[in-house]
Amino acid sequence: MKIYLAGPDVFLPDAVEIGRRKVAICDRHGLIGLYPLDNTVDLASPDASRQIFHGNEAMMDDACAIIANLTPFRGPGADAGTVYELGYMAGSGKLCFGYCNDPAVYAERTRRFTSVSEQDGRLVDADGLTVEDFGLPDNLMMIHALDLHGSPLVLPRERPADVWHDLSAFEECVKLAAQQLGAES
Amino acid sequence: MKIYLAGPDVFLPDAVEIGRRKVAICDRHGLIGLYPLDNTVDLASPDASRQIFHGNEAMMDDACAIIANLTPFRGPGADAGTVYELGYMAGSGKLCFGYCNDPAVYAERTRRFTSVSEQDGRLVDADGLTVEDFGLPDNLMMIHALDLHGSPLVLPRERPADVWHDLSAFEECVKLAAQQLGAES
Incomplete structure (x- = not known):
């Protein structure tokens, strides 16, 4: 039961560590988390961005669901790369989950x-x-896509002090995904 | 040959008129443009946003390609709803075209x-x-998705004076789509 972990987490200074924490939470709930930074990319190559794209797309094709971190990124709404990936998974008929640390x-x-x-x-x-x-909380296309293709957006009751490192809403998504995928350990 | 016309154009004061112009350009190239505002929605209903979502998704399912307007919207990158739709169409295996009036x-x-x-x-x-x-010009996921699933992003050489009403780059996309779909009249 592989699940793709999308989010602007990859842009954090401690992006690798956040990925490890997310994958560990998935593991505790019987799921295999696929995190973009686990792909091998030669960042010195002029072809680096294309390698990242192909790595991410292969991960998505390999996963049966997505958890998208839709916390506002550099503006009022979610990160564009994450939103693209949510759409890609919905279009592929995969299960879609999402959370946002700003209610x-x-x-x-x-x-x-x-x-x-x-x-x-x-x-x-x-x-x-x-x-x-x-x-x-955000553009209606993402919000209702989650309603229809997986489970409604998970929101904390209050914005956590550290929106980038609080993984409570993420863990709620993992639980929902494990239930719907029948992966509960 | 139906093609879905995605973009933050729907948020312009003259959104309906822009849609008419886009559909007319498609028509001149042998394509049927599907524009979100052509769906019937009861905006007074508490269910309005869901009606819009379902209307747009049905249009996308009905189309064989998308042209996404990725001109920056309310921040450095493209509109989230448009990006979601680009991902949805790529995931559905449809042809993807896009333009951006800011190079x-x-x-x-x-x-x-x-x-x-x-x-x-x-x-x-x-x-x-x-x-x-x-x-x-924007997040690598969208840019390389276009390379792989349709045709590279169309950019004007210079930013037009009116990024929301200049449809030259849009028309380039329509031509590319008509060629690839074999719809040239």
């Missing part, structure tokens, strides 16, 4: 980065672009 | 939103998170 709704998150105002009955940002206002 | 590389785009510095041989943002530095 704020999307409009509230957007207010941290730009002014948000009401115009002709819709919320807009400083550029006049609509701000999604459905009371969801 | 700047990702590290340069990130500098517009946060300080970027070098630390232990890698670029990091103000929070100490790695900034991808492969000379690509």
Whole structure:
């Protein structure tokens, strides 16, 4: 029972250590966690980014489910690479799980980065672009994809002090995945 | 030959008009463009966001390809909903095309939103998170997904004056799609 561990965790200074912790939690629940940094990549090669892509895609093809860390990354919403991978797994018919260590709704998150105002009955940002206002934590495509293709987004009741290292919501996802995959040890 | 038209265009004040222009361009090249706003949704319903999701997913399942507008949206990278849809189509084995009306590389785009510095041989943002530095315009997963599952990202030589209404790069994608799908009229 292999499960792909997607997230901007790979961009943390202690990315390797976080991966080890995540894989250990999977192991405790009878699952094999596949973490992108476990792929061998020659970072000095001009072809490095393509090697990373192919390694990640092979891992996803090998896994029967994904756990996506959708904690806001460099803006109001989730990391694009992670979101791409969630979509890829949904499209592949695999089980989708996700968590986010910031329970704020999307409009509230957007207010941290730009002014948000009401115009002709819709919320807009400083550029006049609509701000999604459905009371969801992020773009509706990801949120409802989880509802339909796996299990609803896991959110902590309150934002943990360290959003990048608190793995409680991640462990909830692992438990859900183990149940749905029948892997409970 | 139906093609799904993904993008943050749906968040523009003239979202419906942009959709009409995109569908007309597809038509000129022998393709049927499916635009999310053509779905019927009761926006007053508490279930509106789910209706939008199901409408979009049904359109994607009905299409044989996607053209994703990956122009940076509310941050240094592409819109999350669009990226999810690109992943979904790649995972479904459909042909993937994409364009972006900002040719700047990702590290340069990130500098517009946060300080970027070098630390232990890698670029990091103000929070100490790695900034991808492969000379690509956005996260490597999307960029190489296009290379592998359709055609490389289409970029204008220079950023057009109006990134949201200039459809030259979009039309390039339509031509590529029509060629690959054998739909040239």
